[in-house]
Amino acid sequence: HNNWHERWRGSICLAIEEPEKSVDEIERWAGHPYMSQILIKAEPRPSWGNPKYDAIWAAATKHDIPVSCHLSRSHYDELPMPPVG
Structure with a gap:
């Protein structure tokens, strides 16, 4: 049961505000x-x-790791959302 460890993959989650x-x-x-x-x-x-983030992109490139993004807002983030559609 739930023996899927070989297929599991994780993400290195970053708080990029602190490069x-x-x-x-x-x-x-x-x-x-x-x-x-x-x-x-x-x-x-x-x-x-x-340029604040250049070291992050350089580290990702160095290790050949893709960078993905996800919309993740909290009540601490600035609002409103930018216009869409």
Whole structure:
């Protein structure tokens, strides 16, 4: 029952507001055989192109780990959402 360990994969979840700690987390988990991606929130402030995040992108590239994003808001995030559709 529930014997699916060989198929399970995890994400290295980053709080990219602190790039140095995010890089530490990438370095910590990058070699783990069951970590398959880096996960960041979809709407960082400042935006992803800000040089503040360059060390994160460099660490992801160094370890050849894809970066994905997920919309994750909390009541602490700034609102309203940007216009869509």
